[in-house]
Amino acid sequence: MNQIARLSTRDADFDSQLARLTAFDAAQDETVDRTVAEILAEVKRRGDAAVLEYTARFDGLRAGALAELELPRASLARARDALPRTQREALEQAAVRVRTYHERQMAQSWQYTEADGTVLGQKVTPIDRVGLYVPGGKAAYPSSVLMNALPAKVAGVAELVMVVPTPRGEKNQLVMAAAAIAGVDRVYAIGGAQAVGALAYGTETISQVDKIVGPGNAYVAAAKRRVFGVVGIDMVAGPSEILVICDGSVDPDWIAMDLFSQAEHDEVAQAILLCPDIAFIDAVQTSIARLLPQMPRREVIAASLGSRGALIAVRSLDEACAIANRIAPEHLELAVAEPDKLVDRIRHAGAIFMGAYSSEAIGDYCAGPNHVLPTSRSARFSSPLGVYDFQKRSSLIQVSRAGAQTLGSIAATLAEGEGLQAHARSAEYRLRRS
Numbered sequence: 001m002n003q004i005a006r007l008s009t010r011d012a013d014f015d016s017q018l019a020r021l022t023a024f025d026a027a028q029d030e031t032v033d034r035t036v037a038e039i040l041a042e043v044k045r046r047g048d049a050a051v052l053e054y055t056a057r058f059d060g061l062r063a064g065a066l067a068e069l070e071l072p073r074a075s076l077a078r079a080r081d082a083l084p085r086t087q088r089e090a091l092e093q094a095a096v097r098v099r100t101y102h103e104r105q106m107a108q109s110w111q112y113t114e115a116d117g118t119v120l121g122q123k124v125t126p127i128d129r130v131g132l133y134v135p136g137g138k139a140a141y142p143s144s145v146l147m148n149a150l151p152a153k154v155a156g157v158a159e160l161v162m163v164v165p166t167p168r169g170e171k172n173q174l175v176m177a178a179a180a181i182a183g184v185d186r187v188y189a190i191g192g193a194q195a196v197g198a199l200a201y202g203t204e205t206i207s208q209v210d211k212i213v214g215p216g217n218a219y220v221a222a223a224k225r226r227v228f229g230v231v232g233i234d235m236v237a238g239p240s241e242i243l244v245i246c247d248g249s250v251d252p253d254w255i256a257m258d259l260f261s262q263a264e265h266d267e268v269a270q271a272i273l274l275c276p277d278i279a280f281i282d283a284v285q286t287s288i289a290r291l292l293p294q295m296p297r298r299e300v301i302a303a304s305l306g307s308r309g310a311l312i313a314v315r316s317l318d319e320a321c322a323i324a325n326r327i328a329p330e331h332l333e334l335a336v337a338e339p340d341k342l343v344d345r346i347r348h349a350g351a352i353f354m355g356a357y358s359s360e361a362i363g364d365y366c367a368g369p370n371h372v373l374p375t376s377r378s379a380r381f382s383s384p385l386g387v388y389d390f391q392k393r394s395s396l397i398q399v400s401r402a403g404a405q406t407l408g409s410i411a412a413t414l415a416e417g418e419g420l421q422a423h424a425r426s427a428e429y430r431l432r433r434s
Helices: 014-022 030-046 048-059 073-082 085-103 142-155 173-182 192-201 218-227 252-263 278-294 298-308 317-327 360-365 401-418 421-428
Strands: 005-008 110-113 119-126 129-133 159-163 186-188 211-213 241-246 270-275 310-313 331-335 351-354 391-398
Touching (some): 005 014, 014 317, 085 142, 159 192, 192 211, 192 218, 241 317, 252 278, 252 360
Parallel strands (some): 129 159, 129 211, 270 310
Antiparallel strands (some): 110 119
């Protein structure tokens, strides 16, 4: 493998080294974008026929009608029931934990009455229809079904429509089972940009949704970018990231494997360790060299660590926290003896894992909080996927006759200042006439 980078904050050029390490070119591939634009245009124009053609071309799956590619709920239930007991129980236990956590996120409507009788408030309602994209075939992630579907169901989304590619008809039973457990309403065996287009624009068979969530490849990401505004989207995610702050009190093998856990996603995933103990950094590097040959995805891990990974010596844990806030990682592990003393210093992170036993992997599957997290420094302004992403808020304004006298005068004055006379007159009409 390419040697994982060793950096130190004492290096004169550390800032520029860190900037190069964390830079990621998120620019869209022009070829991908052109292809996606063509697919979306065809789906918008020709509906079912275009979706069927692209599904046959890209997935080798042919059908006479799009309705034939809907997977009945009974088949999802059969997939759930046919799972080995340990797998089914693991999915069900994870679902309970995810649902329980997200139930605490429910926003409630509220209102208050002012002295003159004017009532102001906020009405919270769920989104009507949501589309969930799930990768299919061999690269399938049932955990993504749970993490995306359960918050939507907790929020009260009326209909959740899942699309999942099934190359050459190959269905992943864990994904089907997860859909049954999460209560997904409808599932179609379609994928790619054509599935995003069907959800965004609607076809003869698939009704338009209001928002699309879920991960996908470069074509899916490009399609989600293009349909944003027609429908809502969750985010356009970048490569997976993990940043570990360690004080040297944890087994170095644990830290090495935590770094591997994100590096194995793909070659451009990022895994970084910040530690003030140079001897411990040496031990982690030794663990990496010893453990890597044992990993089935060692080539991917090696490419990731070699191109975007780093072991960084810091002066102190305080400095490590400051650097973490600059990086704003998707996953941040505080693998230290006293994580409570550091957590208040962290301002930007998608998820914070506190203490030696809080591995990022547990968060991916069953801790309860959502594993759909902001990447590429977007944790500076974004949050994990949650119930709030499937709810919307409407303002409530009921002005009393008395309130209209005060507020109408204020509004008319401001409207005149903006040169909007109809606004001013509209407010003034409600004023009492002497």
